[in-house]
Amino acid sequence: MRVGLLGASGELGGVAARALLDGGLDTLRLGARDPRRAETLAAELRRRAPGARIETRAVDLTEPASALAFAADCGVLVNCAGPARDTSRHAALAAIAAGVDLVDASAEPGIAALFERAPARTALLGAGLQPGLTGLLPRWLAGRGFARVTRLRSYLRVFDRFTATAATDFLHATDAGCLPLAAWRSGPRGGALARRSAVELPFFDAPATLLPYLDQEAMALAGALGLEHGDWFSVVSAPQVLDAFDRAPALDPEAARAALERASALDLLGRRPRIQLLVELAGRDPAGRALTRCALVDGVGNATVSGTLIALATQAVVAGALTPGAGFAALALDPEAMLAGLRAQRAIEPPQWLDGGVEDLAVTEEGTL
Known part of the structure; x- marks a missing residue:
């Protein structure tokens, strides 16, 4: 074919x-x-x-x-x-x-x-990093002992260079249905969360600013999982990028895009691209007991993760493994197969999970995840 x-x-x-x-x-x-x-x-x-x-x-x-x-x-x-x-x-x-x-x-x-x-x-x-992996990892974790998931928290850090296309899409996110400061409370709720600065997260190597958002994939995932409570955050630890993002509303689109490109290049000087996705789920196990678990994925960069996942999704389509229809890749694809494929292509490190929430991870970070 x-x-x-x-x-x-x-x-x-x-x-x-x-x-x-x-x-x-x-x-x-x-x-x-x-x-x-x-x-x-x-x-x-x-x-x-x-x-x-x-x-x-x-x-x-x-x-x-x-x-x-x-x-x-x-x-x-x-x-x-x-x-x-x-x-x-x-x-x-x-x-x-x-x-x-x-x-x-x-x-x-x-x-x-x-x-x-x-x-x-x-x-x-949405067969990339975001949307894409941001929906697949929660589904992968939900398959590890949960009979029901009621709460989700997701933290995505992309430390990488913005290409012109990526910068344009990032600045266009609100027009594409991404709601800043919104969350899921048995349905979308605008203004439910606030930006937070100087936040330390387990396994993230620097204090960061958390930018809450609710995009179309998150809402679809919340509905599919039956969530009562869902919070999604962009984790920004790159100071130049954060400054460029904050200045963007006062600039014309071309100037804002160029500023974001330059800022990401400055932040990345002498360092390697990296993506991190940390997800916490809470709910019940098959016996009805309360259960909270976290999963972490480390990847080598936005383009590598996204391009590899696009190829894996295409392979699934060619193989006839999917029911015809249109929708988010993260809800249609097999999360086990996709994460295994990303590992095999060395786009990500093996995903890791453990019992407990993000607060527990902050205490046990020196141990083994």
């Missing part, structure tokens, strides 16, 4: 293409506005797997005829192009017109509804 990969000239697309090839999907069509940039990646892939069938094509997603011509005769269309607000809808319409499945790194509002006209197709949305 041919896989059509959009955004092949970007960092995310490159990671995804390599992971697809390593996973045995060696018939790839790489798309970019400038096919010469995609050809650099294609040449690398051909060296890695001399028998692979790799082709490149120019594609302009804003032109329906160009997008459809690219998607035609592919089995799956994979969207790694960005920014999401400029590409996701066009990629979805191309997949529907071509009659192919879709895997998208982002999850823009309204995309799933487009597939109501194509009920036999599969569309996995």
Whole structure:
């Protein structure tokens, strides 16, 4: 089956293409506005797997005829192009017109509804780090002794460089349905939480600022798990990035994006990219006893984790392992298989879990998780 990969000239697309090839999907069509940039990646892939069938094509997603011509005769269309607000809808319409499945790194509002006209197709949305892993890890932990989950707390730290696309998407989050300072209280509740500074979290290497948020994936996950109480936090320990984020509302969009790019590069000087996701669940075990557990995942960077997960999600679609329909990847994919795949590709360290809550971890951090 041919896989059509959009955004092949970007960092995310490159990671995804390599992971697809390593996973045995060696018939790839790489798309970019400038096919010469995609050809650099294609040449690398051909060296890695001399028998692979790799082709490149120019594609302009804003032109329906160009997008459809690219998607035609592919089995799956994979969207790694960005920014999401400029590409996701066009990629979805191309997949529907071509009659192919879709895997998208982002999850823009309204995309799933487009597939109501194509009920036999599969569309996995938010198949990256966030959304994506942020929904898979809680489901993985919920499978470790919980009969019912009532409360969730999630802490995501991304210490990495912002590309232009990533910075644009980050600043666009509110328009994409992400509610700042909101939480889940048996339903979405705005203003339920406040920003907190100088917070020390177990296994996070510096005091941080916690930015509460509630995005579309979090709300879908809360409904699927039957949560009464859910808190999600972005954990920011990079001072330049935090300053740029705070100044962004006073700047025009292009200046805000550029400032966030520069700030992330400064914070990262001399250090390696890293992502950390710490999740706490509370509820009941099958005997009705109260149960609280935490899980921690460490990863090597946003693009590596996201691109690898996109490839794993695509493999699941190609294998026919999913029921047709459109929705969040984190709710459709097998969390055990996805985390195992991320480990095998060395995108993350083995996820770890233990009894107790985040407060307990703060006391026992010197021990073994």
